[in-house]
Amino acid sequence: MAPRIGPPRSGAPQVTLLTEGTYPHSHGGVSVWCDQLVRGMPDVGFRVTAVTGTGREPVVWELPPHVADPVTVPMWGPAPAGRPPRGARLRRLTEVYERFLTALVDPAAEDGFGPALYELARAARDGVLAPVLRSDRAVRVLAGLWTRRGLPVSAARPTLHDALTATDLLEHALRPLAAAPPRTGVAHAVSGGIAALPGLVGTHEHGVPLLLTEHGVYLRERYLGYRTGPYRWPVKALLLSFFRLLAEETYRVAALVTPGNRYNRLWEERGGADPRLIRTVYNGVDPAAFPPAGPEPTTPTLSWAGRVDPIKDLGTLIRAFALVRRELPEARLRLFGGTPRGGETYRESCEALAAELGQAGAVRFEGRVDDIRNAYASGSVVMLSSISEGFPFTLIEAMSCGRATVSTDVGGVREAVGECGLVVPPREPEAMARAALELLRDAPRRTVLGKRARLRVIEQFTLRQTVDTFRSVYLELALGAREAVALRPVATAGATA
Structure with a gap:
């Protein structure tokens, strides 16, 4: 096709x-x-x-x-198809892999990482790297390195099982080289x-x-x-x-x-x-696609949107919500977002935590929502509890919808929120609960913060600004690459390759 x-x-x-x-x-x-x-x-x-x-x-x-x-x-x-090479080529590839591993375990050899990586890339595209990394030879190379005197790791007495595990993980991590x-x-x-x-x-x-x-x-x-x-x-x-x-x-x-x-x-x-x-380029949204969300729910509700993943730290959010309900028993928590393949155990642990804290009836895992704006509209306050973020879309989308927010102080969150929402330390349920209660009890303040948040998005974080910036970056880099090619010396018949 x-x-x-x-x-x-x-x-x-x-x-x-x-x-x-x-x-x-x-x-x-x-x-x-x-x-x-x-x-x-x-x-x-x-x-x-x-x-x-x-x-x-x-x-x-x-x-x-x-x-x-x-x-x-x-x-x-x-496992990728292919067979390990033989003879001189196998010895050469083994030497390169040993230099690569040496860069990982010996601080004095780190300069060898890049050159070894690019040699491994050629072997990967030829289909011979993965078979070698799945062989006993690769495990023996690592086990031998780990026993060298003077290396910090030797004090931990790595086992053969450690070498098998690490070699397997590296084989998978290097697959994109192919x-x-x-x-x-x-x-x-x-x-x-x-x-x-x-x-x-x-x-x-x-x-x-x-x-x-x-x-x-x-x-x-x-x-x-x-x-x-x-x-x-x-x-x-x-x-x-x-x-x-x-x-x-x-x-x-x-x-x-x-x-x-x-x-x-x-x-x-x-x-x-x-x-x-380095040039900072903020994420942007289309304010017309995320208009003011309209009336709040009649029940005090905290809403969250995102990927159900440990990095989002839903455990802290659920614990904070349990503290909120001590003060506002009618409060509800609605969690919108899908669970990635392999993340089912984490979601089950979050559901179990809610039940353990007596909140199972008040915490709802809604799954993916067709229109993410409904997730923001469903909350009186939109929450973000992550332990790591860049410049989160859910936050600026919620701000564009005119909702007040409580977010953890990670990554670019404080840059996004400014003075238009409350920011609390990560992994601190008590601080998150205090901030949520502060806003749930003060409807006029929620309204003021929501209006300021939408205005901030319109002034600083629009999608058009983001796209235009990257268009100019692409053109700049492509032009620089073409000029570099044009300036390369042209090889003559007598030149040495």
Whole structure:
């Protein structure tokens, strides 16, 4: 079947979006952002390389004609086909992999991470990397490194089981290296981490400029996730070292970094991004698509919208709500949003917590809603309880709808809210409950805050501003790449390759 894409208009760049667990295979804030971006630029040809779970995920967004059928990179699907090489090539690949691992475990060898990564990428596209990483040889290489004297990890006495676990996790994490890298236009990674791998290779091999947009701080979220992960310390340390060095390489290579808020910028500068190549670009919404929500519900109601995921910390919200009901027994909590595949256990734990606290009858898990505006309209106050965020869509959408908000002070939340809502520390149910009660008991203040919030969105966070900014960025990077090609010396017949 021919690719489903129309040619971009003359002068418009070709853009390859690099995603992980989002567009176009799932819903959520980053997916909304991607959809808004591509629909706002019908003259730009878009391709999508999407890192997914199993590879069986359906496309849940209707793709416009100028977006090609997505290329999927399954992280946890069947093992990639291929056989390990033999002889000299196997020895060479083993040496490269050992240098790669050495960069992860020895601080003095970290400069070898990038060169080894790009050599592994060639092996991945040839179909030989994954078979080697699934072999006993790869496990022995890591086990041998871990026993070297002088390395911090040796004190933890890593086991063979640790080496098996870490090798398996690395094999999955490196699968995106097998994807065809972008060869033309602009590569736009809409998060850091493994989604950026094809873009890094595209820059290294073809000079394609890499644009990085982090909505949340990918590395920070890996730290949060692995802190409670089921692995022993040697495994956690190795994988977090991988993600840290990958983040640093991405910041080093990126032609431009466009964080969604100033908080992310601080992490990116600390990670090695050149401050001159960082431009903050806030998310935006269309105020006409999110008009004032109208009358509040007759019952005091807290509403929440988002993806049911540990990073959203619904446990704190449910605990805060239990405290609210001590003061307002008639209060209700409505939670709108789908549960990603694999997240069912977390949702069940949240339901169990509500029951344990005696709130099962007052807490409703509504699932996905066809019109997200109904989620905001259903609440007297809209809540956000996350422990990590970028510049959350649900917050600015609720503000555009004229609802007062209570949010945790993470990422770009305070930048979004300004003086138009209440902001509380994360993971503190008591503080969240006090703020919610403060607003639930003061209808005039809710009205004033809601009006100010909508005005703030109209003045600072419109979708048109966001799309126009990225259009100019694409053109700037594409033009710079073309000029760089034009300035390359032309090889003559007698030149040495």
